[in-house]
Amino acid sequence: MANVEARLAMRDYGPMALFALVTIGGMIFIWTSKLLDWPLPIVTGVPLLLMAIYFVISLAFAGFRLHNEQAGDNLYYMGFLFTLSSLGVSLYLFAGETSIETIVRNFGIAVTSTIAGVTLRILFNQMRRDPIDIERSVRHELAEMTRRVRTELDSSSREFSHYRRVSNQMLSEGFEEIARQAERNGEEIQKILEVLAKQAVKPISEASAQLTETTSQLSEIIGKFGTAVETVGKKLEEIRSPEDVVRAELAPAIAAIREMAEAQLQPLRNIEQTLSHMADLPGRSFSPELKQVDPLWVPQAEKRSAHQNEPMDDKPLSEAIATNSANENEPPVDTARRKRRWRLW
Numbered sequence: 322m323a324n325v326e327a328r329l330a331m332r333d334y335g336p337m338a339l340f341a342l343v344t345i346g347g348m349i350f351i352w353t354s355k356l357l358d359w360p361l362p363i364v365t366g367v368p369l370l371l372m373a374i375y376f377v378i379s380l381a382f383a384g385f386r387l388h389n390e391q392a393g394d395n396l397y398y399m400g401f402l403f404t405l406s407s408l409g410v411s412l413y414l415f416a417g418e419t420s421i422e423t424i425v426r427n428f429g430i431a432v433t434s435t436i437a438g439v440t441l442r443i444l445f446n447q448m449r450r451d452p453i454d455i456e457r458s459v460r461h462e463l464a465e466m467t468r469r470v471r472t473e474l475d476s477s478s479r480e481f482s483h484y485r486r487v488s489n490q491m492l493s494e495g496f497e498e499i500a501r502q503a504e505r506n507g508e509e510i511q512k513i514l515e516v517l518a519k520q521a522v523k524p525i526s527e528a529s530a531q532l533t534e535t536t537s538q539l540s541e542i543i544g545k546f547g548t549a550v551e552t553v554g555k556k557l558e559e560i561r562s563p564e565d566v567v568r569a570e571l572a573p574a575i576a577a578i579r580e581m582a583e584a585q586l587q588p589l590r591n592i593e594q595t596l597s598h599m600a601d602l603p604g605r606s607f608s609p610e611l612k613q614v615d616p617l618w619v620p621q622a623e624k625r626s627a628h629q630n631e632p633m634d635d636k637p638l639s640e641a642i643a644t645n646s647a648n649e650n651e652p653p654v655d656t657a658r659r660k661r662r663w664r665l666w
Contacts, residue, residue, distance in 0.1 A: 331384040336395075339378060339385050344399050347371045348406040355410040368403045368434050372396060376441055393442035400438015407434065 347368045354364040378385050379392045387395070411428060 328384070335384045336379070336387050339375065340395050340399070343371050343375045344402055347399070347403050351403060351406045352410055355407070355414070365433055368400075369437050372399055372403075372434070372437055372441060375399065393444070396441035397438040400434045400436070400441070403434035403438070404432065 350367050350371075351364065354367070376392075376396060379387055379395075408428065
């Protein structure tokens with residue numbers, strides 16, 4: 322912050338301080354050198370050297386730089402002040418015993434500083450550029466730049482046109498090449514797909530043939546199975562119940578057993594009839610001894626009569642065989658008893 326303030330102060334007050342320092346220093350040197358009667362080259366050269374130093378500093382250092390007109394005026398006024406200082410010293414010395422030659426020489430020194438100041442001011446004024454000249458030069462430069470820009474734009478337009486034509490040509494050629502390459506790729510892909518399709522269809526065809534063959538075999542098997550099922554159904558319809566089968570199969574055996582039972586019972590019936598006739602004879606009766614000998618005779622006769630009157634139904638084979646066996650076993654006992662009773666009677 323301090324550096325910035327110092328630079329601003331130098332920029333604002335530096336040129337004025339430099340001008341005051343050089344001018345006052347030169348005036349003091351002129352007064353001193355003339356009063357002390359220093360050599361003429363030193364008295365004349367030092368003010369000119371101070372003016373040259375101020376000129377260089379005004380051009381070289383940015384902090385002390387002024388406009389060209391202001392710098393030229395400062396040099397002119399500095400030379401004029403040096404001239405007036407030299408004339409003042411000469412008039413001061415003229416009051417004494419100084420000769421006219423010395424006074425004229427002092428006026429020559431004063432004119433020299435004035436000439437130097439005017440010269441430097443003219444140089445600065447020549448260095449200053451007129452605004453009209455600046456405007457004219459700027460217009461000339463602008464016109465030149467406009468011509469250059471137009472030329473560049475024309476060349477750029479031509480280059481863009483050439484680039485557009487080249488780009489269009491390259492794009493068209495590229496699209497054609499891409500189309501040809503795509504067509505070739507499409508043909509190759511189509512060939513590959515055809516090969517793959519053939520390779521893929523072959524196992525599918527084989528599987529389809531096997532499937533067709535298997536389907537036909539299954540159809541035949543199903544047909545045979547259906548025929549077998551129909552046959553089994555017919556046979557099942559023809560099959561009768563076990564009771565009917567047993568009845569149909571055992572009917573002849575039952576009839577034969579029944580005939581055998583009738584044949585066995587016929588003699589017993591004859592004997593029973595004979596005994597009945599004998600019992601019906603007048604004045605005849607069974608003795609108590611006969612009844613005691615065979616108390617079951619009457620019940621057995623009644624049992625046989627009831628058995629003869631019972632109808633033959635369709636009983637199971639075991640019951641029929643048991644009944645017939647009982648009937649077959651009973652007559653010999655009855656016959657023996659009757660024979661025994663007959664003997665008793």
